[in-house]
Amino acid sequence: MTSTETNSTVAPARKQLTIKVFGVGGCGGNVVSQIHRMGFGGAQLIVLNTDSQALAQCPLPYKFNLGITLNGGLGAGGDPERGRAAAQEDEARLRELCTGADMVFICAGLGGGTGTGAGPVLARVAKECGALALAFVTLPFDCEGSRRMRQARLGLEEFKAAADGVICLPNQKVFKLIDENTSVIETFTTTNELLAQGVRGIWQLVTRPGFINLDFADLCAVVRDRHSESSFANAEAVGPHRAKEVVEKLFANPLLDGGAALGEADALLVSLMGGPSLTMAEVNRVMDQINRQCENAHLIMGAAIEEALGDRLTVTLVASRRPSHAADLPQAAAVEKAEPAPASRGGSDFETLGSAIVAKPVARSAAASPALEKVAVAVAEFDAVGAAPVAATRTWRSRKKPKAVHPELGLETVTTGPFQHSEPTRHNGVNLDVPTFVRRGMPMN
Amino acid sequence: MLNLFFPKKTTVIVGLEIGTAKVAAVVGEVTDGGGVNVIGIGQCPSRGVRKGEVVNAEHAAEDVRNAIVEAEKSADVEIASVYLGVTGGHLTSLNTHGVFTSVSLDHEISQQDVNEVLANAKVFNRPSENYVLHSVRQHFTVNGQAGIVDPIGMLGENLEVDMHVIHGVTTRLQNHMRVVAGLNLEVEQTVFSGLCSALALLDNEQKHIGALVVDIGAGTTEYVIYAEGVIKHTGVIAVGGDHVTNDLSYGLRMAPARAALLMREHGAATLDGVADQTLTLTSENGFPDRRVDLHDLRRIMVARLEETFQLIDGEIGELGFHDQLRAGVCLCGGGARIRGIEKLAGNVFGLPATLGRANAVGGLRSASDDPELATAVGLVKYGAMRQKGNQSTGLVGKIKGFAGSLGLF
């Protein structure tokens, strides 16, 4: 028949997502440079600073000097007020830079002047332009003094109010994790790498059409409107045992609160990326291990092939949990969101990405207590505001399948691709939407 | 006799399937002999439907409109009402049993007794939000004597009836009707798509000696068992061609659209002759792009299709229907176009399996030949039978209401 040729189980044209990554201030610039060094196609990298000297040293092509008439290119002098004023002066320019972006990442080190003051302004502008704004920030070392820390925490609150989500990594945690004698510079480098991986992980999560696809809507399903803290982790491994190693590395990742973050997580989003050699068996192995650590969680996973990864396998994980287990940051986290939600954006823009998602509600059995030694805490706060891609599925909820839903989470399995908006096909507890050959464990050549 | 008072108008009947892959409207004329002549077909790729259910009413309405307009043009008629096919994973079917006992032993069974026993059979447990789509009469039993078609006038104190009932979530059924109503089209009746496909394919003999009809669509697979001339069992699995495509896109790591194309061009429900073969795909601009292992492609397809058949086979096996299916398995729906599908079905069910053709349908060729039109063609047949029934009931004034009473299936 003629009909099926053109039938669209997927929308015909794949919309190219426009993604911009901003580095604000000295730390932000360093993180973005690191992202650049790691090789990062597909997103525009932009560095903003009040300090023209720092900008000059930055190897990236897109740079902008904030508040040049205000500060004369001499920096913000560690004063967030001056950083904010500089950004406000150039708000029109920021707006220009954000226009047309679907997603904006903002990297900044909190505690100084530029990142702390200008960053939240940029987040607000980005959201006003209709982009999803996610911030990746650091908190200062203890030795930098309490004034900086106070300043940083205020900045964090502002970020949370302005951005959709904030992932925060305290420098001190990383410092503790690596060798005591490591220099501050090296610690910075490690932190920058972690943040860069984080940005890249999320970026890949929402842009790469995977063979198990995750998209923006899924990200929202895990973090949106939850007012809970999200831990974030990323790990990479090579070689024949990479599936096993990558999980070990993941659990040791300082961004992940070790066993606790997974054990307490009530929603978990996992994205796997590998080179063309990635096998289903490996995907299964990784998911199996993660699964065992978070038996209480509503788990959403995606997997994709990225040619450039070659022999490497990377795993990105966002773990969301109830606020009561707040680890480190002050509970002032409950500060109201000042920013109104932007015009509804949701799955629609992103739904063209592809195939299937395996959403796996995990049985509520007692979690095997994970024995992990290397434990460091990083708390990320997600106040993701966005449209409701979940709402559509909600009306389709069937009472036959109560297991697909964790009522207390207000989370619903979001299915993308051909089965978007439809309820999962279950038969004797088996989700038939998951490819048969996967469920049967058939290896592919 | 010249009938001046009731001029006989040619009855045009339209069957509409709002499918997952396509919307199909088939226009049929009832011939003097009571047969059906298909005089027009309209089709449109479907965008608002997933797994057989409307998820985007706007898109669905637009696609239905397009299909209807095309059908109107092709048949040169104006369409005012349609018979509407419905399906979905929420549908449930069951066989119910009704009993009526009269006081006297030599009681002559009346119409009223029949009504009573039918009403009795319709009392069964179902969720309150569910709507009974069909309750189809199977057989009566009089004083233990089973298999009676018309008990009226027989003597007996015990009258029993077996019925096949299909019900589903009311709101989900209404989604379909709302789309049609929004276009100012009247819905004559909603009918389970699987029944329509069976109606399109099977002749009386097959219905009597027993047959299984499987309609493999894009989003759902419906199955219907006929034996002894009546519906014995029906079901839906919300798995179809879209799942095959998705499995391929997942397993071969390619966009679903590309996987769908690959499935058409190189797909089959068999592993025969593909060992160690690879395909070289070309990109949009004609350059060799990547290689695909043909063996993997087929294994993925076979796994899915085999599983779907196995699920149906397991169910009918449990119910003990295998021995009753002497006419074997009849396949339709777009999935019946998959090469080698009948062989796979034959192996799984252990029964002869064939590709079904619409039976006793004249007019346009594709109406009887295209497997994906089975549902819509069956709807027309259903409509034709119902109108015939209505005419006779109008005269006799005896039976009113649902399909089962009219013995349409």
Ligand SMILES: Nc1ncnc2c1ncn2[C@@H]1O[C@H](COP(=O)(O)OP(=O)(O)OP(=O)(O)O)[C@@H](O)[C@H]1O
């Ligand atoms: N030549 C072909 N080769 C393989 N598969 C085919 C071919 N033609 C159609 N199909 C399959 O048939 C499906 C479409 O079938 P059909 O038109 O019966 O679906 P539908 O009636 O719209 O869906 P449903 O009844 O599930 O709502 C497609 O998903 C496609 O996979």
Ligand SMILES: Nc1nc2c(ncn2[C@@H]2O[C@H](COP(=O)(O)OP(=O)(O)O)[C@@H](O)[C@H]2O)c(=O)[nH]1
């Ligand atoms: N991880 C990391 N943290 C940094 C780096 N540079 C500075 N910081 C931290 O970020 C805070 C703000 O510094 P900086 O970005 O230079 O200030 P700004 O330019 O005024 O925003 C400092 O207090 C440090 O804790 C860096 O390269 N990596």
Ligand SMILES: [Mg+2]
């Ligand atoms: Mg169909």
Ligand SMILES: [Mg+2]
């Ligand atoms: Mg169907």
